[in-house]
Amino acid sequence: MRAARLLPALGLACALLAGPALAQQPAPPPAAGARPALPTPPPPPPPPAAPAVGRPPLVAELSQSRIEITTGFSGTELLVFGATERLLGPGGDDVLVVVQSSPEPMVVRRKTRVLGFWINGASARFRHVPGFYLLTGTRPLRAVLPPEEREAKRLGLDNLPLQAAGTQDPEFRDALMRLKQGARLWYEDEALMQVSGARLFRARIPLPATTDTGDYQVSVLLVRDGRVVARQELDFGVVRVGAAARIADVATGQPVLYGGICVLLAAFAGWLGSVLFRRG
Secondary structure (H helix, E strand, O other): OHHHHHHHHHHHHHHHHHHHHHHOOOOOOOOOOOOOOOOOOOOOOOOOOOOOOOOOOEEEEEOOOEEEEOOOOOOEEEEEEEEEOOOEOOOOEEEEEEEEEOEEEEEEEEEEEEOOEEEEEEEEEEEEEEOOEEEEEOOOHHHHOOHHHHHHHOOOHHHOOOOEEOOOOHHHHHHHHHHHHHOOOEEEOHHHEEEEOOOEEEEEEEEOOOOOOEEEEEEEEEEEOOEEEEEEEEEEEEEEOOHHHHHHHHHHHOHHHHHHHHHHHHHHHHHHHHHHHHHO
């Protein structure tokens, strides 16, 4: 009975004693003609971590991307707003906003008086003239950028590429400048820009009743230490809708019909006025 109980214990002890001896036996030699095993290559290194994406230095947006002109259009106002990464103001960054329409050719004529009548004299044709140009900023343009930078970026009314074909008379360029500025279609005004919270900016862009239809480009520039370090381009469109659009289509597509309708309406208005005043 006692011997039967000791047999399992003796078997377990023999297994424990034989385990290390079996583990220490050398590996059997490779068989004849077998290729030696190649070493396992180390795993490839992990790819480098992507750099952290920071905030952009300048973010800007428009209050609307489409402006509609109706028969009662008397002008409107567009807002350009955004934020900067660094502080704005003295000792910090500056923001410039430039709004301009697509350039078109324009002819400037000089009036000449002959026998008491004013007639068209010499003229100059400018090839690329924006119908609308406005520049505003956190500070005046001359205080933000040096002359060479303004000229290179074509910023400001003085640096508009106004080249007249056939003549180089500066009087025509000055006359064009006076006409556009008098109609409030070209101007620079830093009072239209407001800064709040040292990083948020907002620019009011007044569009007069004489605003032309077409595509407009808005350039928002971030200036640091006299250099443009960031730029964002936006755009909006000005279109005629409703009765104003139909009248404009007739006037440009069928000028003879448009002129005849205007003459008939003027004659009818004159006749109606005479009848009303006669009764009165």
